[in-house]
Amino acid sequence: MSSNQGHLASTHADAVVALALLKKALASPPSIGAPPTVTHLCKKPRKQKSGNKISASVFxxxxxxxxxxxxxxxxxSDSFHLSALKQLPLNDILQLFGVMLVSIETKTRENYGAGLLHFHQYCDSRHIPEARRMPASDFLLASFIASWAGKVAATTAQNWLAGLHFWHNLHGAPWFGHSILHSASAGLRNLVPDSLKRPRRPPVTLEHMHALFHGLDLSNTFDVSVFAVACTAFWSCCRLGELIVVSSNxxxxxxxxxxxxxxxRCSPSDGTKYSVLHIPWMKTSHVEGADAILSNLDNIMNAFTAVDHHLAANTDVPSNAPFAYETADGKWATMTKPWFLA
Structure with missing residues (x-):
């Protein structure tokens, strides 16, 4: 073997080792943006349902x-990763991927993941080779979306495409979804059946809030907590997900x-007392959060009094606990969205 051949073999071996190290590192959850206090509802992959399976693949x-x-x-992906390793250290690449992933919420990643499943199921059914799935052609993307015309809502298809686009970006693949895909997407929007169209929800009014007030027992710690959440969300225009959790997990x-x-608590000179509650994260401002202003209005529904009552009635809730209430056995429980809406 010549010295040049030996050098090429050594370079190839180094690249294989570097690629293996990168794949091993990517298999571990990213350390960026994953607080240790967060426990995901689904701790292990679910068994594939009948009719919703995908062909086995190393990819x-x-x-x-x-x-x-x-x-x-x-x-x-392998060619992209090898190219990246020639330009940057492994830790820099992992940092980049981690930062890209935290640009979208976990729930969004789940929605995008569902779109990936449907895309690969379509490709499996049409015997599309792996190499043609990324980067996917404009024609393939459009054909995939057209196959769901009349079966899914337009927003569902848009989420799937957004997920495919992000998947391409994350793996350094160009996105070819252009004119043909745009036409297919427009056609899908026109073919959504009425059964998949959700009617606009009516707004919550003061009449609704008064009905809630009269239906609750404000000597009950759970009802007191429900009332405080409802008044805060109503008067501060908050989303429920910004005040309470979906699950105690x-x-x-x-x-x-x-x-x-x-x-x-504030008492300005004009006599109208109010409280300021800081919400750490909001859908619009993200980690900057926002301050909810709870004014002491001349109304039985005012959030100022409701939150004060909640804090006084649930004094034994730990300081590091979420919005919670005391239970009959002297313990406390998290106010979750399902319980709030029950």
Whole structure:
């Protein structure tokens, strides 16, 4: 073997080792933006349902749906990763991928992961080679969307395409979804059946709030907590997800209101008292959060009094707990969205 051949062999071996190290590192959850207090509802991949299976492939391991963007790949991924390793150290690449992933919420990653599943199921059914799935052609993307015309809502198709686009970006693949895809997407919007169209929800009014007030027992700690959440959401125009958690298993103090959240009572010279409750994370401002102003209005529904009553009635709730209430056995429980809406 000549010296030149030996050098090429050594270079190839180094590249293989570097690529293996990168794949191993990518298999671990990113350390960026994953607070240790957050526990995901789904801790292990679910068993594939009948009629919703996918062909086995080394490019698509059986993993949590929220991890598909990161761990599902294509032949293009290896060439992209090798190119990246020639330009940057391994830690820099992992940092980049981690930062890109935290640009979207976990729930969004799940929605995107569902779109990836449907895309690959379509490709499996049409025997599309792995190499043609990324980068996917304009024609392939349009054909995939057209296959769902009359079966899904336009927003669902848009989410799937957004997920495919992000998947391409994460793996360094160009996005070819242009004129043909745009036409197919427009056609899909026109073919959505009425059964998939959700009517606009009516707004919550003061009459609704008064009905809630008269239907609650404000000597009950649970009802007191419900009333405080409802008044705060109503008068401060908050989303429920910005005040309470979906499940007691999912709690992150950097995103959810806790008992110890910054809370100040103010008494200005004009006599109208108000409180300021800091919400750590909002859908619009993200980590900057926002201050909810709870004014002491001349109304039985005012959030100022409702929150004060909640804090006084639920004094034994720990300071690091989310919006919660005391239970009959002397313990406390998290106010979750399902319980609030029950």
């Amino acid at each position: 698509r391991p059986h993993i949590l749906v929220c991890d598909r963007l990161r761990l599902w790949s294509a032949p293009h 999912i709690f992150d103090p950097s995103r959810h209101v806790t008992r110890s959240a910054p809370f100040a």
